[in-house]
Amino acid sequence: MIAKRIFGLLSLVSMISLLWMASNNPLDKKANYGRLIVERSKTAVTMETENPFTTNFSKIPNSNRSLLMTTASISANTDVMNYKRAAVMMTYLHNITLKFPTRIDEFFSNVAGIFSNPWSHDVNNMELFRLFYKNETKKNFYDSVMLTQRNTVNTSYGGIELPKESLLPRPPYKSCSVVGSSGILLGSKCGRLIDEKDFVFRFNLASIAGFEEDVGRKTNMTTMNPSILTRFGMLASASNRTEFSRSKLADQEGLIWTPMTNRYINRTLDAIELRNDSHMTLVIGNMNHFNENAELWKKYGLIRTKRLRPTTGFYFVSCAVHLCSEVHLYGFWPFTTSLDGRDIPAHYYDDIIITKYHDASHEIKLLLNMHRLGLLKFHIENCETGNVTYVPGRPVRAVSAAATNGTKKVRKIIKKIIKKVYRKKIKVTQGKNDQEGPN
Known part of the structure; x- marks a missing residue:
């Protein structure tokens, strides 16, 4: 009896392990490939993303070469590593976007901070972005x-x-x-x-x-x-x-x-x-x-x-x-x-x-x-002066005055439609009551 229970427990543990492995299978189309790659390459990501203004994902070291890839179309080892870097970049893009502040004053302050740093075109990151799209969609934008x-x-x-x-x-x-x-x-x-x-x-x-x-x-x-x-x-x-x-x-x-x-x-x-x-x-x-x-x-x-x-x-x-x-x-x-x-x-x-x-x-x-x-x-700058000026403390409205007026008009129209429908329902109900007569 005890042996049966132990056997059943082991079977349950094995089943749970298999399910866990399946849910984390990089070949599963529904798997979060970027998350898996980041988890298995934490050292590389941490090293390369400490300063987001100098992030160059093409320089992530060739560590953990045993990582399974999500596409069979990539065969060369260099392409494999480039795709890994591309997935890391997309995951990083996702993560820093989530960390962006939601409060509007903090958001504006963060934006001002971004534009206080010089911008530089990163050809390597663009190539990784294109590679990521190409291997995920198997299509190109031109065609x-x-x-x-x-x-x-x-x-x-x-x-x-x-x-x-x-x-x-x-x-x-x-x-x-x-x-x-x-x-x-x-x-x-x-x-x-x-x-x-x-x-x-x-x-x-x-x-x-x-x-x-x-x-x-x-x-x-x-x-x-x-x-x-x-x-x-x-x-x-x-x-x-x-x-x-x-x-x-x-x-x-x-x-x-x-x-x-x-x-x-x-x-x-x-x-x-x-x-x-x-x-x-x-x-x-x-x-x-x-x-x-x-x-x-x-x-x-x-x-x-x-x-x-x-x-x-x-x-x-x-x-x-x-x-x-x-x-x-x-x-x-x-x-x-x-x-x-x-x-x-x-x-x-x-x-x-x-x-x-x-x-x-x-x-x-x-x-x-x-x-x-x-x-x-x-x-977002004045293109003549090249300046981006930030004035903190100014409240930001959700919609403009004109948009608010337009919203009010739409609400009035919706209210009229609801009233008409409601009146029709009342008339139909009254008609049924008249046909049925008094109790």
């Missing part, structure tokens, strides 16, 4: 960022013929500007520096005319969120298309990347054709690739929850790091106050309701830490 006949079985989409291959110029580009739409660009005088870069990304058909001194003029690719069409009646009529062409396409050029469904593609093409001198080409975003990248960031804890997805801006920052030798970010600031205490609107060209669908505060932490690792340069 995958838009739908083509090479990456889909279809030759057309929404009635338009897909290009045979990517319409992007062949990378690498020497330098790129990725221009967000934050109001922090107002008065920045960054236009000349933005236009000097070889390739310029912009977002959601952001207006340029009248803001050239601050945001530049050059555009090689801009995105278009289909939700923007709601302001123009979903382009259902000729007058809608004319108004859209006049107000949103007047100062656009280059590639227009959109994750649009079939229904509105031809309407958008009609609006583009209204510009006789048009130098625009509509391309369809490859949402499979977008979602794969979102899942990759979530897997490594860099996007925090399943409900939230990365912004299109964050996706194209990743794209730029792959396509460009040097990346410069402008207009990425999801706050209504600058470091020097100025009030700034959500967008430099209009007022819009701020949504919490994207994890903007977490994304900016990631981008700032990518700046620290030399993967990109994050600009």
Whole structure:
């Protein structure tokens, strides 16, 4: 009897051990590879990450060579070590992002500290970042960022013929500007520096005319969120298309990347054709690739929850790091106050309701830490003087005054809808009671 109990206990211990080993198997697709690598290379990580401003993950020593890799495609020993270093770097990026303060005054103070240190471009870290993406997704941004006949079985989409291959110029580009739409660009005088870069990304058909001194003029690719069409009646009529062409396409050029469904593609093409001198080409975003990248960031804890997805801006920052030798970010600031205490609107060209669908505060932490690792340069300074001024103690509002007014309007509309639904329910209930008659 005792022997049976001992045997059963040993079997239970063996089962628990096997389960533990399976849960920590680096070959398991759901395993946190970066965490495992860091745990097995603590000495290397500690040595190389004491000073985040001088971190160079390509110099992590070749210790613990018996570490299992997560991909069978890497065979050469040097590639194995580079992938290990890349995973360590991504884990470090995750860890220092989590350590970023959440209190806004501490956050601003931390940001001021980052910009008090000189920035340097780290080619080695960029190569590791690209290697990490390549081996996790087995794809590259050049071939995958838009739908083509090479990456889909279809030759057309929404009635338009897909290009045979990517319409992007062949990378690498020497330098790129990725221009967000934050109001922090107002008065920045960054236009000349933005236009000097070889390739310029912009977002959601952001207006340029009248803001050239601050945001530049050059555009090689801009995105278009289909939700923007709601302001123009979903382009259902000729007058809608004319108004859209006049107000949103007047100062656009280059590639227009959109994750649009079939229904509105031809309407958008009609609006583009209204510009006789048009130098625009509509391309369809490859949402499979977008979602794969979102899942990759979530897997490594860099996007925090399943409900939230990365912004299109964050996706194209990743794209730029792959396509460009040097990346410069402008207009990425999801706050209504600058470091020097100025009030700034959500967008430099209009007022819009701020949504919490994207994890903007977490994304900016990631981008700032990518700046620290030399993967990109994050600009919030006045480009004429090069100065970043920090004025502590200024309260930061969650939304701008205009956004608050817009939120109030939305709330009123929602209340009206609820009242209408509630009244209908009352009428239905009363009708049933009348049919049933008194008890």
